Amino acid sequence: MSNWAIVTGATAGIGESFTRLLASKGFNIVLVARDTSRLQERASSLEETFSIQTHVISADLSTAQGCALVESFIKDNHIEVLINNAGFGINKSFSVSDLDAESQLLDVLVRTPMRLMHCAIGQMVERKSGTIVNVSSVAGWIAGGTYSASKSYLTVLSESLHTELSGTGVKVSALCPGFTRTEFHQRGRMKMNGLPNFMWLNSDVLVASAWRSSQAGKPLSIPGWQYQILSAVTRFGPRPMVRKIGMNVRVRQRSKGTA
Numbered sequence: 334m335s336n337w338a339i340v341t342g343a344t345a346g347i348g349e350s351f352t353r354l355l356a357s358k359g360f361n362i363v364l365v366a367r368d369t370s371r372l373q374e375r376a377s378s379l380e381e382t383f384s385i386q387t388h389v390i391s392a393d394l395s396t397a398q399g400c401a402l403v404e405s406f407i408k409d410n411h412i413e414v415l416i417n418n419a420g421f422g423i424n425k426s427f428s429v430s431d432l433d434a435e436s437q438l439l440d441v442l443v444r445t446p447m448r449l450m451h452c453a454i455g456q457m458v459e460r461k462s463g464t465i466v467n468v469s470s471v472a473g474w475i476a477g478g479t480y481s482a483s484k485s486y487l488t489v490l491s492e493s494l495h496t497e498l499s500g501t502g503v504k505v506s507a508l509c510p511g512f513t514r515t516e517f518h519q520r521g522r523m524k525m526n527g528l529p530n531f532m533w534l535n536s537d538v539l540v541a542s543a544w545r546s547s548q549a550g551k552p553l554s555i556p557g558w559q560y561q562i563l564s565a566v567t568r569f570g571p572r573p574m575v576r577k578i579g580m581n582v583r584v585r586q587r588s589k590g591t592a
Contacts, residue, residue, distance in 0.1 A: 335386060337410050339363040339403065339453075341394060341445070342419035344371040347468055347510070350540040351416045356383040360414060365390045365403055394419050394445045395437040403445075407452045411460075415453050417446035417487070418468040422480050435479055442483035447490065454494070454503065461502035466547050467491045469507040471560050474567035476576040484509075488553070495552040506552050508543040510534055511560035534560075 338355040342348035343364035352362050356379045364372050364379075369391040376387035390406060392399035407415075420442050423430055446467055457463025469491065473484035491507035498505060511534060539556035546554035555561050566574075 335361050335411060336413040337361050337363050337388070337406075338414035338416065339365065339407070339412060339449070340416040340418060341365040341403070341449075342468075344368055344375050347508075347536045347540060348416065348418040349375065350536040351418065351466075351544075352379060353382075354537075354540055354544060355414060355416075356385050359383075359385065361386040361388070363388045363390060363403075363406060365392055365394070365419070367391065367393050395440040400440075400445050400448055403449055404452045407449065407456075412453050412456065413463055415449060415463075415465045416468065417449060417465070419445065420468070423478070427478050438479055439483060442480070443486050446487060450490075450494070450505075454498070457503045458498065458501050463503045464547055465491075465494070465503070465505045466543060467505075467507045469509045471509050471511045471555065471564050471567065473509065474564055492552050504547050504550060506543070506547040506554060508539070508546075508554045508556075509560075509564065510539050510556050511563065 336359075338360035340348050340351045340355070340362065343352050343362075344366045348366075352364060352375065356362050362376070362379055362385060364376055364387060366372050369389070372389040372391055376389050379385060379387055388406070390402050392402045394400055394403075421438065423434055423438060425431075427435070450465055450467075453463065453465065457465075467487045467490070469488040470480075470484040472481045473486075473488045475481055488507045488509060491505055494505040534556055539554075542556045543554040555564050
């Protein structure tokens with residue numbers, strides 16, 4: 334029976350880094366994203382480089398139909414690893430943002446990972462083996478709109494499942510990175526020119542660190558000394574200060590001409 338690792342948002346950034354890391358460890362990879370051509374290109378590269386099997390699922394995870402496609406594969410196959418990575422951001426404040434976009438963000442960042450985890454955990458517990466890594470964010474500890482709220486949900490649920498499944502052989506952890514060099518900010522039309530270089534993380538490095546942490550049974554992975562300091566401040570600092578930090582971060586990210 335083939336051991337499959339599912340990676341959502343698999344064609345770029347953190348997700349793409351996870352596909353290569355897991356393929357290098359001998360896992361067969363299920364790549365999930367919307368862009369079929371990019372999916373097929375990444376799948377072919379993984380097969381040629383690592384001599385593993387791949388399976389492509391072209392799905393819009395903001396829809397019930399897209400989520401169901403991945404759930405169906407989970408139910409019918411041996412899923413050893415689940416990486417919930419798909420996501421996007423909105424560069425407008427909640428009071429003036431598009432409601433449909435806000436609903437889609439909630440579906441991709443909250444509903445889909447919750448459903449995929451619920452679908453996969455049963456078979457993992459039965460086998461006493463499996464790893465789930467939820468790609469959250471240090472933004473989950475600040476007050477930064479629905480993106481922060483969604484990431485907070487994902488981090489807290491990961492910590493809860495880590496405790497609930499202790500002793501079952503199933504590992505659940507949240508990866509909480511800061512700013513990472515991916516396509517995320519470009520797709521969200523966010524201004525990031527003013528961010529100093531030392532605040533940017535490398536996706537390959539943080540993914541390797543997150544995998545080591547998950548296999549060591551740690552509930553959280555916070556890559557980078559700079560974000561370990563920032564997360565300590567935002568997790569344990571006075572909430573008025575944390576709210577101000579969140580507002581300042583959001584204002585800096587918004588493009589000219591948006592609210």
